[in-house]
Amino acid sequence: MNLSKRYQTALVFGAGAFGTALGTVLANNFEKVILFTNEKEAWNNIKTKNENTGYFPGKLLASNIDVALSWEEIEENKVGNVEIMVFGLPSTAILGFLHEHYERILSLLDKKVPAVSLAKGIDPITLELADELFFSYYHDYSELFTFLSGPSFASEIVDKHITAVSLAGHSTHVLEKTAAMLDTPYFKTLACYDITGVLLGGALKNVLAIGGG
Numbered sequence: 001m002n003l004s005k006r007y008q009t010a011l012v013f014g015a016g017a018f019g020t021a022l023g024t025v026l027a028n029n030f031e032k033v034i035l036f037t038n039e040k041e042a043w044n045n046i047k048t049k050n051e052n053t054g055y056f057p058g059k060l061l062a063s064n065i066d067v068a069l070s071w072e073e074i075e076e077n078k079v080g081n082v083e084i085m086v087f088g089l090p091s092t093a094i095l096g097f098l099h100e101h102y103e104r105i106l107s108l109l110d111k112k113v114p115a116v117s118l119a120k121g122i123d124p125i126t127l128e129l130a131d132e133l134f135f136s137y138y139h140d141y142s143e144l145f146t147f148l149s150g151p152s153f154a155s156e157i158v159d160k161h162i163t164a165v166s167l168a169g170h171s172t173h174v175l176e177k178t179a180a181m182l183d184t185p186y187f188k189t190l191a192c193y194d195i196t197g198v199l200l201g202g203a204l205k206n207v208l209a210i211g212g213g
Contacts, residue, residue, distance in 0.1 A: 005031045005064075007181060008080030011108075012088055013097065015042045015067060017055040018118050019088020021154035026086070027062040028184045032079040035067045043067050056158055071104055084114055084181050087134075091121040094133045102137060109141040114178045116167075117147045120199075129199040143171040146178050148189065149198045160186045167191050168198040 010026040012019050015037035023033045037043055045053045046067040050060050068074045085108055089097055094117075098105065109115070119130040126133070135142050150165030157163055167182075167189040169175045175191040182189050192198065 005029060007031070007083045009034065009078040009082045010084050010086065010181070011036060011074065011078075011082045012086045014088035014093075015039060015046070015052060016088055016090075017154035019086065020052045020055060020061070021157040022086050022088060022116075022118060022148075022182075023065055024062060024158050025182055025184055025187045026084070027065050029181055030083070031064060032077065033062075033065045034074055034077055035065065036074060037067060037069065040069065043069050056155065059158055071101075081111075082108060082113055084116065084178065086116045086118065088118050091119045091123050091130055091133065094119060094130065095123070095126075095136075098134070098137045106138070109138060109144055112144065114174050114181075115145045116178060116182075117145065118149075119147075120149060129196065131195050131199060143169070144174055145169060146175060147195055147198055149201060150190075157187065160184075162186050164188045164190060166198045166201075168193065168195040170195070 007030045010030040010033045012023045012033065012035045015035040020035060023035055026033045035046065042052060042054055045051055046061065052061065066077045068077060117130045117134060122129060123133060130147060131145065134145055146167050146169035148165055148167050152163045152165055163186065167175060167179055170193065179189045179191055
């Protein structure tokens with residue numbers, strides 16, 4: 001194991017802009033970061049060019065960032081145990097993803113693997129925030145979930161601009177553990193317990209900004 005890395009494998013669901021950006025943050029602390037995607041073009045570009053050209057053209061990803069199209073591919077590529085999972089999914093995709101991958105995610109939660117949601121917005125059908133969507137499937141594991149939001153741009157995170165965000169959750173222990181996994185000299189998380197406030201802030205900030213001119 002590389003002694004400069006404190007953790008083994010990080011699993012990021014989604015290879016979109018923010019999921020990839022958080023993957024670059026995790027790559028500072030993890031032996032392996034795996035982006036799990038169903039987009040074959042993104043998979044091919046990361047595999048062959050080490051670049052997510054759809055979102056960050058011309059920006060090479062760290063060599064310890066990999067990509068997978070299936071759980072079998074995750075098992076082939078991971079280093080040691082999965083120690084964190086990040087849901088880089090839009091709110092509209094959460095329920096479908098949890099339904100499709102329920103058992104696999106449950107097996108990680110059973111091992112006390114903390115989960116971070118990057119979702120912003122309100123589900124347009126159920127009108128629920130991200131915590132309600134996750135807890136409808138994994139209510140008994142709610143203290144393992146944290147929710148990240150704040151003034152940040154994916155491209156600036158990839159470029160290692162100084163960024164501070166909020167990380168909300170129920171458990172002090174999980175918040176501290178998760179914050180440590182995300183901690184870098186340029187990326188900092190501020191822990192709090194106000195999940196609803198953090199999620200509403202992420203959902204309404206653009207509306208308020210447009211309304212304010």
